């Protein structure tokens with residue numbers, strides 16, 4: 001969810017990404033992996049394609065080592081290198097024997113991301129163009145303030161949801177990011193925070209490219225790694241997932257009793273306007289969103305943040321402000337009124353200051369906490385709604 005403005009278990013992911021299902025065993029089959037021995041369909045690696053080792057859970061890694069005559073604890077050592085230390089190659093695993101490292105290299109790869117381009121804004125914001133193993137690019141942003149350093153990360157390459165105001169929507173959805181690719185974005189920004197600001201990363205927001213709830217399993221697995229002691233050990237309350245409002249998945253998150261925060265890109269509490277801005281509102285209308293959020297609050301007791309942009313001539317009147325105030329009363333909530341960054345010469349323009357003041361007044365009269373947020377990194381297209389690999393957009397539009 002580029003909200004600034006903007007099931008499968010692990011084994012199933014294997015099936016989809018690293019193996020071709022085959023009814024004919026070949027000499028290359030990975031049946032020596034204990035984890036696959038119970039499968040009655042043979043799993044064969046795609047020829048010349050090694051497995052991304054970070055797709056294995058610790059248990060699967062332990063089974064792999066045991067099946068290959070190694071001690072179980074080696075798995076924990078390797079897992080620690082892969083996640084806690086974010087190592088990018090097997091050769092640097094100094095407490096693993098040479099022969100074991102060679103065995104790992106024969107069977108696995110580490111699909112680590114690369115920061116292809118880093119841009120620094122005059123306000124301190126840093127935008128990373130991140131290259132993935134298949135040369136696709138996503139973007140993530142470091143946002144420094146006096147109190148916090150926040151990582152805004154992407155969850156998909158492109159997006160399928162077509163929000164009209166969003167630069168990412170101009171890229172077709174190409175694929176979901178893996179848990180490792182999401183995790184690596186956070187690690188890259190953590191290192192940049194330490195290098196350029198001598199401060200730790202304090203917060204993570206899933207507000208970059210893509211809708212995180214449409215890549216739920218991988219996002220949850222990445223958050224598990226980010227919050228676990230074997231990973232980055234960050235507190236879940238430091239993490240916010242932002243969605244355009246996929247109601248079925250909001251209920252699923254509530255059922256899963258997730259511990260992180262939820263933000264919803266609302267932008268209008270009136271169906272007609274919201275559908276014009278965000279086509280997903282046709283299938284997930286405001287009333288249904290309200291019901292899903294009630295369910296979320298019943299289950300989690302966590303308030304929600306509404307991200308809301310006021311556009312000139314679209315939702316800048318009192319009717320929209322009052323509808324927002326009414327919607328905010330469904331469950332405990334607060335509102336971020338976000339400055340809009342035009343992505344072109346189109347119909348979306350930042351509202352006048354009087355409209356912003358009117359919203360703040362009406363929300364406050366109704367006892368709702370509202371903060372006006374300025375976007376950061378506008379000069380490097382890192383601000384709200386601007387995340388989209390410009391080269392890709394240019395190609396798509398033949399610019």
Ligand code: SF4
Nearest residue numbers: 001002006159163166
């Ligand atoms: S198009 Fe996708 S990335 Fe952009 S705001 Fe909508 S859900 Fe977020």
